[in-house]
Amino acid sequence: MPFMEKIRGCRSLSIVGLEKNTGKTVSLNYVLGRLAEMGISTAVTSIGVDGEQTDSVYATAKPEVRLYEGMRFITSERHYRMRRLVSEIEWIDKRRTALGRLVTARVLSGGMALLSGAAATGILREQIEEQKRDGVELTVVDGALSRLSLASPTVTDAMILATGAAVSPNLQQLVSKTRFVVRMIGLDEVTEKERETLSGVGNGLWALDGEGVAHDLGVRSVFMLSGANNDLYRYGTRLFASGAVSDRLLKMLAAKEEVKETTLIVRDFTKLFITPEVYADYTKRGGELKVLQRSRLIALTLNPTSPHGYAVDSEKACGALEEALGMPVYDVRRENCMKRP
Amino acid sequence: MVLRDKITGDAGLQYVVEATGVISAAGRRALLDTPLMTKSEDIEEELERVARVKEKMEVISNLRTFNEIRHSLMCLHDSQGTLANLERRTVIDELELYEMKNLAYATMEVTRHGKSLGLEKEFELPEVSDVFELLDPDHTGLPNFYIYDTYHEELPELRKKMKALQARGDDPAAQEEYGRCFDRHSEIQHEVENRLSEQLWGRAERLKLAMATLCHIDILIAKAELASDWGLTKPTMVTEGATRYEELFNPRLKHRNEEQRLRYQPVTIDVREGLCLVTGANMAGKTVLLKTLATAQALAQFAYFVPAKKAEVRVMEDIVLCIGDEQNEMNGLSSFASEIINISETVKRSEKERLLILIDEPARTTNPVEGKAIVQSLGDILSRRESFSIITTHYSELGTDCRRLRIAGFREDMANVPISPRNINQFMDYSVVEDSSETVPHEALRIATLLGCDGNLLELAEEHIKETL
Numbered sequence: 001m002p003f004m005e006k007i008r009g010c011r012s013l014s015i016v017g018l019e020k021n022t023g024k025t026v027s028l029n030y031v032l033g034r035l036a037e038m039g040i041s042t043a044v045t046s047i048g049v050d051g052e053q054t055d056s057v058y059a060t061a062k063p064e065v066r067l068y069e070g071m072r073f074i075t076s077e078r079h080y081r082m083r084r085l086v087s088e089i090e091w092i093d094k095r096r097t098a099l100g101r102l103v104t105a106r107v108l109s110g111g112m113a114l115l116s117g118a119a120a121t122g123i124l125r126e127q128i129e130e131q132k133r134d135g136v137e138l139t140v141v142d143g144a145l146s147r148l149s150l151a152s153p154t155v156t157d158a159m160i161l162a163t164g165a166a167v168s169p170n171l172q173q174l175v176s177k178t179r180f181v182v183r184m185i186g187l188d189e190v191t192e193k194e195r196e197t198l199s200g201v202g203n204g205l206w207a208l209d210g211e212g213v214a215h216d217l218g219v220r221s222v223f224m225l226s227g228a229n230n231d232l233y234r235y236g237t238r239l240f241a242s243g244a245v246s247d248r249l250l251k252m253l254a255a256k257e258e259v260k261e262t263t264l265i266v267r268d269f270t271k272l273f274i275t276p277e278v279y280a281d282y283t284k285r286g287g288e289l290k291v292l293q294r295s296r297l298i299a300l301t302l303n304p305t306s307p308h309g310y311a312v313d314s315e316k317a318c319g320a321l322e323e324a325l326g327m328p329v330y331d332v333r334r335e336n337c338m339k340r341p
Numbered sequence: 342m343v344l345r346d347k348i349t350g351d352a353g354l355q356y357v358v359e360a361t362g363v364i365s366a367a368g369r370r371a372l373l374d375t376p377l378m379t380k381s382e383d384i385e386e387e388l389e390r391v392a393r394v395k396e397k398m399e400v401i402s403n404l405r406t407f408n409e410i411r412h413s414l415m416c417l418h419d420s421q422g423t424l425a426n427l428e429r430r431t432v433i434d435e436l437e438l439y440e441m442k443n444l445a446y447a448t449m450e451v452t453r454h455g456k457s458l459g460l461e462k463e464f465e466l467p468e469v470s471d472v473f474e475l476l477d478p479d480h481t482g483l484p485n486f487y488i489y490d491t492y493h494e495e496l497p498e499l500r501k502k503m504k505a506l507q508a509r510g511d512d513p514a515a516q517e518e519y520g521r522c523f524d525r526h527s528e529i530q531h532e533v534e535n536r537l538s539e540q541l542w543g544r545a546e547r548l549k550l551a552m553a554t555l556c557h558i559d560i561l562i563a564k565a566e567l568a569s570d571w572g573l574t575k576p577t578m579v580t581e582g583a584t585r586y587e588e589l590f591n592p593r594l595k596h597r598n599e600e601q602r603l604r605y606q607p608v609t610i611d612v613r614e615g616l617c618l619v620t621g622a623n624m625a626g627k628t629v630l631l632k633t634l635a636t637a638q639a640l641a642q643f644a645y646f647v648p649a650k651k652a653e654v655r656v657m658e659d660i661v662l663c664i665g666d667e668q669n670e671m672n673g674l675s676s677f678a679s680e681i682i683n684i685s686e687t688v689k690r691s692e693k694e695r696l697l698i699l700i701d702e703p704a705r706t707t708n709p710v711e712g713k714a715i716v717q718s719l720g721d722i723l724s725r726r727e728s729f730s731i732i733t734t735h736y737s738e739l740g741t742d743c744r745r746l747r748i749a750g751f752r753e754d755m756a757n758v759p760i761s762p763r764n765i766n767q768f769m770d771y772s773v774v775e776d777s778s779e780t781v782p783h784e785a786l787r788i789a790t791l792l793g794c795d796g797n798l799l800e801l802a803e804e805h806i807k808e809t810l
Contacts, residue, residue, distance in 0.1 A: 088487040089439040
């Protein structure tokens with residue numbers, strides 16, 4: 001896939017699925033295979049060992065990842081013992097996960113392994129830094145379930161998003177759901193100066209005045225906002241929400257007279273927990289949504305089959321998505337799709 | 342009584358322990374499990390080790406070596422479980438073998454660095470190079486580990502074959518063959534794990550000693566560093582006579598004052614056998630004095646340097662600090678009840694043990710007639726015991742035959758700016774002086790006035806005093 005070239009130069013890459021069973025692991029395996037061919041020194045880790053995956057019954061149900069000679073990988077003690085490859089233990093971390101401590105090892109002879117990692121993005125960020133220090137060119141992070149948080153630009157440099165029939169068996173819905181997430185990922189960034197001002201501010205809701213100075217609006221969490229709050233605009237119409245943003249805030253802003261001039265700024269798309277309908281209403285009324293930092297979406301991959309037996313027509317789905325998103329979409333299971341220009 | 346239990350009742354001690362930069366998790370646990378030492382030779386010996394490490398640490402050219410040691414300690418795994426498995430003679434797997442190799446590696450590294458520092462005696466680690474060699478058959482010299490080809494004659498060939506099969510990708514025949522090879526590979530791995538475990542069983546004790554010694558070294562370095570950073574002093578442990586401190590300070594308060602750029606006044610005091618009554622105005626620092634004495638005593642007996650310019654410390658069997666804020670609604674006891682139970686237990690213990698007993702204003706929460714009687718009788722008993730007791734009190738004319746100390750207290754002559762509740766501490770003279778009088782200072786109303794207390798209340802109080810006179 002041509003997107004592989006874009007990966008060069010990234011220090012970290014996350015592979016996240018829009019839903020479970022969207023072919024994330026297939027995408028990951030493809031990427032790892034190509035990285036091995038390209039001779040990029042790679043470390044592979046993952047985030048989260050969620051409930052069902054920690055279950056001994058399901059522990060093996062998680063698809064294995066193919067790792068190649070020379071790659072470094074990080075996984076839990078339990079999954080390390082289950083690996084089907086030859087590797088040398090380099091380090092055992094003191095931090096514990098539900099499946100034991102995290103083992104860092106180097107692959108001596110390629111094969112399959114299960115990946116499991118720490119649940120907190122903070123630890124992941126540290127791991128990525130540690131790998132960089134050790135001279136690893138690229139750290140690839142396998143995302144667990146439908147967690148998007150690791151795709152935050154504050155954690156990984158770039159991301160690959162996996163979508164598929166598991167999101168919805170209905171092609172139209174699949175396209176519209178995927179389009180919405182891609183749109184959020186691609187939200188406009190604020191100016192360099194605004195980013196500098198806002199990255200350091202504390203929790204709650206803030207406003208930027210005409211001079212570009214940030215003012216605390218005294219609202220500790222946007223979830224605590226009540227309809228009676230009429231003075232949100234006392235410093236201007238550029239608002240910054242430091243934490244998560246839900247439909248509630250967008251709805252409230254959409255109902256204000258000043259919505260036409262409003263720009264709501266969030267840290268990055270992973271802080272948004274909003275529905276397409278509410279977003280559409282907010283923008284229709286003239287409201288704007290921006291991010292401090294945009295995530296770099298390297299590629300979108302599609303799994304045309306869902307675990308429930310549904311399937312969408314791969315070619316039709318890729319085509320429809322490409323048209324709607326204006327970017328190439330790859331069916332990672334299909335050879336011909338991979339060779340698309 | 343171990344350090345872990347002592348810090349729950351002594352916030353000052355806890356402050357010191359938290360600041361002790363022990364690096365490894367196992368070292369931290371070992372520190373908290375340190376028993377209160379009651380033999381002066383043991384304490385002296387351990388303090389001497391800390392002193393030697395401190396001396397070496399203060400030589401700039403040694404900093405690098407100490408950092409190397411710290412790095413080794415940082416990489417140390419908490420291998421309690423694995424060591425227990427070896428002792429029980431069970432087979433350990435490759436992750437545990439890695440841990441043992443890592444332990445042997447750290448041991449050798451620290452031994453080497455200890456030698457170069459001239460601390461062979463202080464850092465006396467067992468010889469474990471045989472363990473490292475066993476787990477490093479390819480002589481890589483690194484702490485990494487896997488089941489090396491060298492361990493089994495079949496392995497090199499088998500692994501070569503597996504690699505070739507992997508290269509054939511998803512070819513089902515190759516996959517099937519790979520599966521068979523991998524099963525054999527697992528069998529061999531178990532065989533090797535078995536063999537290596539057996540060879541390690543006999544070395545378990547040495548490895549355990551290495552682990553414990555590394556923890557000890559971690560603690561020694563942390564104590565030495567703290568002593569250096571905070572200006573602590575090696576106490577002399579004495580077996581007779583009094584405990585004497587020159588310029589004793591409370592680390593927590595001193596640091597807080599430094600942060601707020603406030604003056605801190607250390608005190609010079611000696612604590613003797615029998616009873617000593619301490620009086621002093623409100624805010625004169627009586628409670629702090631008791632807390633500081635408790636912390637310093639505990640530090641010395643956990644082989645820490647102490648916060649003073651000079652210290653001679655008499656070893657005690659235990660330290661009892663009774664501040665009287667132990668009120669516990671949860672067990673249904675009032676502050677008076679908790680206090681009197683504590684005091685009674687202490688009195689009983691003092692029959693058989695030599696304790697450092699520090700009681701802050703006993704019986705202050707009950708009526709003055711009975712309260713005073715309780716303090717008098719407590720004084721009578723403690724003055725005849727071997728224990729070193731200090732009681733602070735506001736009661737006058739107790740009639741007890743004992744030593745008396747007074748904290749100098751408020752000095753209006755030191756005040757060159759208007760006094761307020763915020764700065765009043767700056768005009769206190771915290772020095773301790775011998776006192777022959779039976780009466781206690783009557784400064785409560787004066788202090789209350791300076792603190793801006795309600796005028797009406799003060800006037801009425803003055804009138805009441807006149808009435809009683």
